[in-house]
C-alpha cells in the first residue's frame with residue numbers, strides 16, 4: 001500500500017468521513033453485484049497484458065474481474081483516498097488481484113499515458129469538481145485508451161435509495177456527462193443510462 005504524498009484537503013476529509021464508517025460493511029451490503037461488475041469490465045475492451053486502474057476502488061470489488069481480463073502479464077492498480085476502504089480491500093484478499101494505492105485520483109502517483117484503461121465505479125458523483133478528476137484520469141491513460149464510469153444501480157433507483165430527487169444537473173445525465181468528458185480529454189462512446197445499471201464508456205482523445 002502506497003502512502004498519499006500530499007496534504008489532506010477539505011474535499012478529501014469530506015469523502016473520508018462519509019466512506020470510512022461504511023467501509024466495514026460495504027461488501028456485505030451489496031452481495032449480489034458481482035455479475036454486474038463482471039459484465040461492465042467485459043465491455044471495457046481490455047486485452048491480455050493491459051494496464052488498468054480501478055479509480056475509487058473502495059474494497060476492490062472490481063479487482064478480480066479486472067485481473068481476469070488482463071491476465072497474469074497485465075497490471076491492475078487500484079486507488080482510493082479512504083484508508084478504511086483500502087484496509088477492507090486488504091482484508092478481503094484483493095491484493096491477490098492487484099496493487100492498492102492510498103491516493104487521490106485527482107493527483108495520481110502514475111506516469112503520463114502509462115495505462116490502457118480506467119474503471120471507475122461509483123466515483124464520479126463523489127468527485128467535487130469532477131472535471132479535474134477526469135482530466136487527471138485522462139493524463140494517465142494513453143491516447144485511444146478507455147474509461148468506464150459504472151454503477152450497478154440505475155441513476156433513478158439510486159436517487160430513490162438515497163432519498164433524493166433526480167436532478168437535471170446530475171453530472172451523470174447524458175448531455176452533462178458528454179460535455180464534462182469532452183472538456184477533460186475524453187470522448188463519450190456509449191451510454192447505458194437504464195433502470196438496472198449505469199455504464200458510460202469513453203475513449204481518451206488523441
Ligand SMILES: C[S@@+](CC[C@H](N)C(=O)[O-])C[C@H]1O[C@@H](n2cnc3c(N)ncnc32)[C@H](O)[C@@H]1O
Nearest residue numbers: 019056057058080081082085104105121122126
Ligand atoms: C461509492 S464508493 C465505490 C467503491 C467501489 N468502486 C465499488 O464500486 O464498490 C466511492 C469510492 O470512491 C472513493 N473516492 C471518492 N473520491 C475520491 C478521490 N478523489 N480519490 C480517490 N478515491 C475517491 C471513496 O473513498 C469510495 O471508496
